[in-house]
Every structure is written in structure tokens, then in C-alpha cells.
Amino acid sequence: MNLLDNLNPEQLAAVTLPNQSALILAGAGSGKTRVLTTRIAWLLQTGQVSPAGIMAVTFTNKAAKEMLTRLSSMLPVNTRGMWIGTFHGLCNRLLRTHHRDAALPQTFQILDSQDQLSMIKRMLKALNVDDEKYPAKDLMYFINNAKDQGMRASSVEAFDQVQRRMVELYDLYDQQCQREGVVDFAELLLRSYELLQRNHPLRQHYQMRFRHILVDEFQDTNDLQYNLLKLLAGHGEGRGGAMFAVGDDDQSIYAFRGANVGNMQAFERDFEVKNLIKLEQNYRSHGHILDSANFLIANNAKRLGKNLRTDAGQGEPVRIYEASSDLEEAQWIIDESKSLMGEGMRRSEIAILYRSNAQSRVIEHALFAAGLPYTVYGGLRYFQRAEVKHAIAYLQLMDNPHNDSAFLRVVNFPTRGIGARSIEQLQMAAESHGVSLYAAVPHIGGKAGGSLANFVKLIEGARFETQQLPLPEMVRVVLERSTLLAHYEKEKEGQERIENLQQMVGAATQFVQEEGFGAHSPAHLGPPSQAAAGEGVVYVDGIELIEADAPLATVMSPLSAFLAHASLEAGDAQAQAGQDAMQLMTVHSAKGLEFDAVFITGLEEGLFPHESSSRELDGVDEERRLMYVAITRARRRLYMSFTQQRMLHGQTRFNVKSRFFEELPEESLKWLTPRVQTKWFGGRKSTTAWDDADFREGGSDNQIAKQITQRSSNANGTGWRIGESVSHARFGEGVIVNIEGGAGSARAQINFGAAGMKVLDLSIAKLERVGT
DNA sequence: TGCTGAGATATTTTT
């Protein structure tokens, strides 16, 4: 079958573009990944480029893997020669290859965010920095932010005393990392950028090599990433390959971590992009769902402009439900889901989305009580589990003993009588000799020195013993010799931890196979000396280069590679053993996924859009894009819900419904609860769906009803009720949050959403009940 | 050395 079969005209145009830079605006569900991979396959198949001339960058390992899988199903091609991976993965590879030029040890290790934070804490403590004034988290944010913008401490401008100090600390942090031979995530990119910028022949080499650079999710790139791409694409130097950027400005939801949508426009401008192709044909959702998405996102001002269309027909309308409380919202979700399942929908095809993780609890409780299996996305990943990190730390020390973070993590774990005082002594010795903790051990005498020396012996011994062993065997030995296994066997809750530790042997086996290391090659063995390797080595202007289609084994030992893998790919969160379960997740983590039915919950002012978004410039626009992402996850059924009251952080909050409802096309919506409703007040009357349920005696809803009653009935003789929707001539629609004072002189606190929170005198203010 | 209780603190997240 031909590669180009079944592509629509726009997709076809994108796939077969000439060798020039191009921007592909790919809407949700428009076949973005397909275009990207088919483009690569087409370039290869038509002989326009060899595998080594391809570089494809993604943000997540999952996306990279997906690309590789699809590609190898299209073409019988050796994917090893291509550079396909995440920004961080590819930079790791670059830095290993050129570690000398990058001034790094070949066995440099990668700090994940946890490691980075603890390293900063340690440094602040050692320097006696006031942690009230300079919280470790703030400093970490400051450092990462600077790095993401390509700035070293020396080029950061400081405008006050605090910032000046932060800059100093940034510099000290970098020095410490250098001493230990570790790099953080942002450093991987910054180092690579600086290396290429500084080293002309090297840069030229890669510019000539990568004829085609393809970038996925371009709207999520930060400034440093964009500059790195510019460098590789030879922008402004008259050479280099073509950049093929795929992105969707409407799905830019990561500004908070430095992503800059502006890079899309910048790319158009900088590269004088003549090929802008919009993929607007959606293959995922029914019409009413797409109409809702299009209507909503049209409220954003700064857009490149795009409108999704579908051939699938209008389908079902979007169903909207107003619940009386978060508890009742959860109950409604369960009822609806059950009826969907009754129609034959699989549980795993139903997703429940929320803006923030805190919202999942109530839903989980209800699902659990109803006996419905569910999976919550985003928990602790495999390589982030404490016991696994401990084992990794032992391996790290064997590969690079100067990694102080690893040293401190396990020097006394499992306990071996090395207390805080010994560590303090050691830290002082290390400081005064300007060496790592490991190297400072011989300077410590006495009993403390003895235990420390024993620890060093343990590491050295393990290294010696495993010298000739392949990686999985080495892991096995380390688990034993570190006494980690023995330690957890003694613990009562240790069984799961032991299983996780033992899984590491399997993880190592799999890794060695997948990365093409010889199954029996010793884990410690560094890359063959480059001259001896012969094959794969090229010289450019007298500089020795390893051709990057040489296997990974040429640039790092199995052990170093495995450790990098553990930091760069945290591993999946524990998967629910293949069970067909409903999917719970934040809207952010739903990006890139799709489901037959989607519930978007908690659509209330303050929650979604989130209250903190109004403080940021264009914050609400980003929330709207988030909503856009949420809507476009649904194939056939879309539900939205909001509640009158919700328990959050131990407090009951009364919220107005989200402004986003006003931005949806009325004809695509179906209000399950009356749009304009008469509400219960004063003790009796009720016409809405929920209060019938609330005050029903007995029945399965009784417990919930009771709680609702406790929370919402607030007889106070004013004729008004907390939680009631009202309307005011000037402030618009609002919800009563609180009522103070008696019948004659009562004042009500009312949340008018966008118009803010007001306190109004009930005898003066002209309030109208929303509805009749 | 590990436990306990006070206190803070609570968008979103991948690498």
C-alpha cells in the first residue's frame, strides 16, 4: 500500500512539502502524529534523505515511542540512525558524545526535580542561608527559569538585594553541580546549546547532518528549546536543514512552565515560512462537540486562526448538569456512566476530567462506594519510588562516586550507624578540601571515620564484584549487597517495595535489549576508545566526532545509560493490572488522549477558570485553551457539570457557574437541569432535579441527601438562602455565599464571579431571584 | 533513630 493513500488534501500537502521550513497548524484530532510520521517515511522512501539526516523532537517519551512504532510499521527502516526522542533525551546523547567539549565527565548523572530540590536545600543549609527569605523552592524556580531562557548567573540582571543574592546562589549551585558531575534537566539543554554555539566545527557538522528537523507540539517549546532548534537548523548561517514544526496554538496549556506560544509566530518570521498548512479536518468528534470547541476558542484574541470540521454528523448534544453539591455531582456522574455502560460502552472509554487533583477525591469515594473500577492518572512513577531511588543511588555511586546527592541518600540507608554528626563532620572536611563527600571520607578519623570507610568499602567492593557482570546481574548484586532487600523484608509493609526492587532486574534486562547493548557486555564497560572503534568515527576540521548513528553503546556504558534512562524516563505510574476501568485525570494529563465519553466536572468560576489565572496576563485565555483541550477529547458523548457548593480545603465554597457556559453555542447544548430555575427556599418548594433527590427520605441517596441538607439549609428568616442564585442590576448573576444578621438588618455576601465578591444589605439591595 | 504532633499549605507537569 502506498504511504500517501488515505491522506486528505491538507495532510498530503504537508507530508510532501518541498525541502523548506514549514509550520503545520494541526487542530485536535486532525491526524497530527500521522502527518509527522508519514512525512519522515516519505522523505526516506523517496530517497530525499538517509535515516541519519533525520531529527525528530518530542516532549514526552511516550510521543517519541509512538512515533518510532508507527514509523517502523510503515517502512522497514533501521530507526537507530535517526535521532528521534525528547529534547532531553537527545541532548543527553549529544553531551555524552561530546562530553569533553562540554566539560563533563563521561559518567555525568542527571538530577530529576526531586534531586535538584534536595541538592538546593543542602546547599542553602551549608551556606547558612535564611530559608525564610530564600526558600529552596523559590531558588529552584529562579534557577530553572533563568536556564530556560538561556541565561547563566552572569547574565541574569538583578534589580534588588534579594535577586542579587539569588543570582549568587544560582552561580554557587552551578559550581556545586560541576564538582559533583551532575546536571539538572534544564542544564542538559543549556549545556547543549552552549556547546553548539561555542564550537563551530561541531555545529557545522550537525547542521550539515540533519537535513530535516521535525518538531512535535511546537507550541510547547520554551525559549531555550527554540534557540537550540534554530542553532541546529543553521538559522542565519545559510546552511542547515529544513524545520518542519507541528503545533496547535489553541492547545498551548503549559505557559506556566515556560512554554512560549509566541515561538510559533517567531518561527514563521525567523524562518520566513512560506508553507503554512492548517489541518482542520477532525477525525475524532461529532459535530456538536466540535461546534462547542470552535465557539469557545473563538473568544481568544491572539490566535493563528483555525476552525475544526467533521464529516461525522452532529451526533448527541453536549449535556450540562447543575448539581447541588460536589457529592451530588459525583453521584450524577455515576448514574450517567452506568447508563452509558448499559448501552455497551466500555469503562475505559469513559473519562472524568477535572481542573485540579483535589477534585478527584469526592469522585473516587463515590466510584468506590458504587463498586465501579477506576484508574487515577498521575501518581508516583516507578523510578520515583523511594526504594527504587535508593537502589539507583547505589548504582550512581558506583558509576560516579562524587554525586553527593546519591551519597547522602544511602550513606545511612539502611542504617549503619552514620548519624547527623558524622555527616556534618564529613561535609566540613569536603568543604575545606574542595572535594566530594566520598573523596573526603579518608579525612575523617575516629569511630565516625571507621563507619564511613566501611561504606566506601561497600561501594568499592560492589564495583569490583560486578566488574565483569552484565547490567541485570549487577543490579541483582547491588540489591543484595546494599542490604536494601533485607531491610524491607524486616518492614511490615515492605512487600510491595521488595517487589518494586526486584522489578528493577527486569527493567535492566529490558533496557539492555531495547537499547542494543550486548546482553552480556559488562555494565561498567565504558565506550570503546573512539580511535579503536574505528567505525563510526569521523573527523571534521581535526575534531573527532562519533557519527550519531553509531549505537548508544558507543557513547556510554550500559550502566551510565541505564541511570540516565531512570532520570529521563520516570516510568509509567503503576498500571492497573489490565482492568477495564474508568479514567480519572486532570485536563492537563488528558491532552493527547481521546475517549468515547468525557465528563468535564467542576465548571465553576474560581475552579475552572481557576482563580489564580485571573492574576496572570492572558491567564483566562490559557484556561480557555485548557477547556478547549478538554472538549476535544470526546468522540461521541460530552458532559459538563458544575455545582452550587463544593468542599475545598476544608471549607464550603459557593461558586457561580463558569463563564465558559456563556461561550458555547446554545443549539449544541442540552441542559439536564433547568437552565433558569426555581430553587428551593424557605423550606418547601422545589422544581429542580436535585432538591427532589435531596429531601427524599430513605432510598440509596439518603446519606448524600443528609449531608446536603446539613450543608445547605440555612433557615434565617431573611427569605434568602446560602447557595441561592441571584441577580443584581449592576453586578449581574451571583451566588449567596453567606448571610449575616437577623431578619431586619441582614447583609449577604455574594459572589458575582467576574464582578467579584460583594457584601450587600438585603433591605437595600435590589436582588432578584434567578428564575421566577 | 524513629516517632509524634504542630503548622503550613494546597493549580496545572514533563524531562
Add this chain to the structure above:
DNA sequence: TATCTCAGCA
């Protein structure tokens, strides 16, 4: 409300 972190204690 629930979870995490840190200081102080047996």
C-alpha cells in the same frame, strides 16, 4: 480536609 514537612523528644 488531607497531606506533607520539620523540629523536638524518648
